[in-house]
Amino acid sequence: MLAQRLRQARKAKGYTQEDLAKLVNTKKTTISNYETEYSSPSNEMLIDLANVLGTTTDYLLGRTANPSPKEAEKEMSLFFYDDLEGYDELSPEEKEVFREHMYDEARQAIELVKKLKKQGKRGGMYER
Known part of the structure; x- marks a missing residue:
């Protein structure tokens, strides 16, 4: 494969x-x-x-049929939300809006962590 x-x-x-x-x-x-x-x-x-x-x-490695990294991220996010209470009751359009919102939130969180790391914040998980 x-x-x-x-x-x-x-x-x-x-x-x-x-x-x-x-x-x-x-x-x-x-x-x-x-x-x-x-x-x-x-x-x-x-x-x-x-x-x-x-x-x-x-x-x-043949673990997925989809070669696109972006699609793989979407598949992962779908897997993550499958067990979230209330997610299954959303319409396909509502699910897409929800995922886009969560993607934006996650991106902002990543930027915050990078900023804190760059500033050398001490304590907790940011300390190295």
Whole structure:
């Protein structure tokens, strides 16, 4: 599965094996070995490959059929909200509005954490 998906994703981006190898700091033969199932990438290399190819490690490994990282985020958010009381009673349109709102809230929370970390706030989870 990995070999086939890696090859498909590489070709979809218009990369040769040599192009991809340069982008992930390895050799063309290494990429060839992955695509022929002669060897498998390390976890770190798998992450690099997914990032360069604009997909997810789950897609490359065959855990999901959707190659889009954005769609994978939506699938994750849907999974998260499935058990939330009252969520199931919302219409599809209301669910979409809810998810967009929660996405905005989460993005703001991430920015706050980054800002606090940058300012060197002490205490709790921000201390390093």
